Amino acid sequence: MNKQLLFVKRPVGEVDASTWTLETNPIPKIEDGQLLIKQHYISLDPAMRGWMNNSKSYIEPMAIGSVMRAGSVGEVIASKNPKFKVGEYLAGTGGVQQYTSTDGKGYYPVDPKMAPLPTYIGTLGMPGMTAYFGITEVGKIKEGDTVLVSGAAGAVGSVVGQVAKIKGCKVVGIAGGPEKCTYVVDELGFDACIDYKNENVASRFKEECTKGIDVYFDNVGGEILDIALSRLKMHARIVICGAISQYNNKTAIKGPSNYLALLVSRATMQGMVVFDYANRYKEGAMQLGQWMAQGKLKTREDIYEGIQNFPETFQRLFSGDKMGKLVLKVIED
Amino acid sequence: MNKQLLFVKRPVGEVDASTWTLETNPIPKIEDGQLLIKQHYISLDPAMRGWMNNSKSYIEPMAIGSVMRAGSVGEVIASKNPKFKVGEYLAGTGGVQQYTSTDGKGYYPVDPKMAPLPTYIGTLGMPGMTAYFGITEVGKIKEGDTVLVSGAAGAVGSVVGQVAKIKGCKVVGIAGGPEKCTYVVDELGFDACIDYKNENVASRFKEECTKGIDVYFDNVGGEILDIALSRLKMHARIVICGAISQYNNKTAIKGPSNYLALLVSRATMQGMVVFDYANRYKEGAMQLGQWMAQGKLKTREDIYEGIQNFPETFQRLFSGDKMGKLVLKVIED
Numbered sequence: 001m002n003k004q005l006l007f008v009k010r011p012v013g014e015v016d017a018s019t020w021t022l023e024t025n026p027i028p029k030i031e032d033g034q035l036l037i038k039q040h041y042i043s044l045d046p047a048m049r050g051w052m053n054n055s056k057s058y059i060e061p062m063a064i065g066s067v068m069r070a071g072s073v074g075e076v077i078a079s080k081n082p083k084f085k086v087g088e089y090l091a092g093t094g095g096v097q098q099y100t101s102t103d104g105k106g107y108y109p110v111d112p113k114m115a116p117l118p119t120y121i122g123t124l125g126m127p128g129m130t131a132y133f134g135i136t137e138v139g140k141i142k143e144g145d146t147v148l149v150s151g152a153a154g155a156v157g158s159v160v161g162q163v164a165k166i167k168g169c170k171v172v173g174i175a176g177g178p179e180k181c182t183y184v185v186d187e188l189g190f191d192a193c194i195d196y197k198n199e200n201v202a203s204r205f206k207e208e209c210t211k212g213i214d215v216y217f218d219n220v221g222g223e224i225l226d227i228a229l230s231r232l233k234m235h236a237r238i239v240i241c242g243a244i245s246q247y248n249n250k251t252a253i254k255g256p257s258n259y260l261a262l263l264v265s266r267a268t269m270q271g272m273v274v275f276d277y278a279n280r281y282k283e284g285a286m287q288l289g290q291w292m293a294q295g296k297l298k299t300r301e302d303i304y305e306g307i308q309n310f311p312e313t314f315q316r317l318f319s320g321d322k323m324g325k326l327v328l329k330v331i332e333d
Numbered sequence: 334m335n336k337q338l339l340f341v342k343r344p345v346g347e348v349d350a351s352t353w354t355l356e357t358n359p360i361p362k363i364e365d366g367q368l369l370i371k372q373h374y375i376s377l378d379p380a381m382r383g384w385m386n387n388s389k390s391y392i393e394p395m396a397i398g399s400v401m402r403a404g405s406v407g408e409v410i411a412s413k414n415p416k417f418k419v420g421e422y423l424a425g426t427g428g429v430q431q432y433t434s435t436d437g438k439g440y441y442p443v444d445p446k447m448a449p450l451p452t453y454i455g456t457l458g459m460p461g462m463t464a465y466f467g468i469t470e471v472g473k474i475k476e477g478d479t480v481l482v483s484g485a486a487g488a489v490g491s492v493v494g495q496v497a498k499i500k501g502c503k504v505v506g507i508a509g510g511p512e513k514c515t516y517v518v519d520e521l522g523f524d525a526c527i528d529y530k531n532e533n534v535a536s537r538f539k540e541e542c543t544k545g546i547d548v549y550f551d552n553v554g555g556e557i558l559d560i561a562l563s564r565l566k567m568h569a570r571i572v573i574c575g576a577i578s579q580y581n582n583k584t585a586i587k588g589p590s591n592y593l594a595l596l597v598s599r600a601t602m603q604g605m606v607v608f609d610y611a612n613r614y615k616e617g618a619m620q621l622g623q624w625m626a627q628g629k630l631k632t633r634e635d636i637y638e639g640i641q642n643f644p645e646t647f648q649r650l651f652s653g654d655k656m657g658k659l660v661l662k663v664i665e666d
Contacts, residue, residue, distance in 0.1 A: 221593075240596050243593055254588065255559070255589040259588050263605065264390050266609060268602070269602045272596065272599060276599060
């Protein structure tokens with residue numbers, strides 16, 4: 001049987017468990033051209049909150065009654081598609097369910113001998129690609145730049161900062177709590193990390209970035225975006241990747257009051273969506289994989305178990321009660 | 334004697350006449366290397382409001398007790414600087430006064446036979462350069478783009494829209510009142526103009542830009558910036574030139590709530606300051622002058638008289654009670 005988490009109620013503001021229903025249905029039968037994947041791990045990402053809203057975005061809103069959309073990695077256990085073989089491992093958008101049938105569109109092979117499966121939905125998956133292309137192509141980092149990254153201990157931010165360090169930048173992170181900040185500095189090698197839950201971000205930021213910043217990679221929005229805007233160097237770049245602080249708002253989100261700093265500093269604020277780099281994922285994954293193999297890039301997943309625990313695991317994205325990439329194991333041993 | 338308007342009180346919120354004092358002082362004597370300019374016209378610009386604030390910006394805040402900073406155009410009446418001859422006309426930042434002594438730095442010659450003097454502080458001066466380089470270099474317009482311009486009847490916006498039309502764009506303006514909107518469409522040749530004082534901007538915008546916009550040239554900020562963000566085409570560009578709706582705020586300015594549209598549309602919001610194009614002013618002025626001569630680019634100044642009327646004329650920038658470039662004649666006949 002196939003346990004599936006259905007999206008049944010569009011949330012307003014904070015999400016609660018009534019958003020989803022767990023159903024058990026027969027494992028789907030596949031037709032010609034299709035394959036059946038037994039899913040091992042599901043990716044939990046802040047972007048999921050946006051997919052639940054019924055508003056224009058970079059992707060269709062989820063339909064009520066559909067399987068909860070999610071990135072995933074799993075094994076092909078049946079195939080009527082010549083492009084995919086039984087026993088192969090694939091990553092794609094399989095949703096929060098234990099089995100998925102697909103025509104294979106959007107799935108790509110991954111090698112469990114090269115890296116643990118969860119890494120393929122983390123640093124070697126969408127979060128890693130977002131970080132890599134976001135900081136290099138949109139952030140346009142160059143040696144000697146001072147880079148600020150929010151969500152520094154998270155799946156995207158941790159890679160952003162490490163890539164910037166590899167490229168010769170000074171990197172300051174922002175994360176919640178001393179444990180994360182220690183991890184970001186001691187394990188990931190950032191030059192500093194500001195604890196937004198316990199420190200005055202504006203004054204620590206002033207101390208750490210005395211001459212301002214060249215790049216801010218924004219995962220959070222809200223007050224921290226305004227603080228970053230207050231200390232831009234000339235021609236600075238702000239990469240708008242997300243705004244987790246605003247995703248649960250019931251009213252209009254808080255726009256950046258300091259946006260006229262863009263004028264003062266002739267700076268640029270640019271939005272990015274990883275899909276635009278789809279034809280370069282291979283290049284990104286190879287580069288990140290090489291750095292991992294060389295020990296220059298560290299990756300960490302925080303793995304929970306049981307598809308029934310999805311709703312409570314999802315909350316960790318917003319409470320920050322996780323360390324690194326949040327993953328749910330849905331395969332039952 | 335030299336009538337001078339001194340900046341004597343830093344305003345909070347709306348500016349009133351107590352901000353300045355009119356003094357009459359002797360005409361300055363010049364030293365070696367200096368020249369004396371008899372000023373004819375003074376430029377009034379929204380940017381002046383920002384110069385009054387004591388905060389970090391793209392230019393030093395004005396000092397209390399200094400002559401009110403302003404662009405100006407006038408005639409050299411004495412010179413101990415071999416680079417400038419008596420009888421020559423110069424544009425520069427001469428301040429709100431009838432005579433100014435200077436070493437000539439930042440001044441450049443203008444030809445009153447080619448265009449009326451006020452035009453050199455309008456379309457052939459800073460506003461024109463701002464428009465030209467802003468819409469071409471920052472807005473990166475190309476043929477077929479849909480361009481939205483706020484402050485469409487103003488010194489900058491009117492040139493922005495006309496340049497965009499010349500470059501083959503569809504151009505929609507936003508201006509205050511039916512008289513301005515008629516001028517923008519019938520005289521300047523914009524495709525449409527939305528009257529923000531009498532129409533529902535969001536719904537008119539939806540009608541006029543059914544497929545969204547490629548470029549928004551923002552002179553006003555506030556609600557209109559948010560409306561523009563709501564209908565961006567992919568890879569749209571927003572040029573942040575000013576935010577006149579917010580300049581008199583006593584509290585934090587309103588940031589754009591819809592800024593995450595930058596992410597959805599992979600769009601860019603970039604600030605500009607005309608000074609960055611100083612080494613290309615000649616190119617800009619020649620191009621705009623050529624279009625004026627060809628009848629493709631229309632220009633209009635709204636000229637008031639008397640240095641003592643500066644405070645009341647200044648208010649017209651914010652009330653919108655003017656048509657085209659606001660100019661004050663300070664020379665007495």
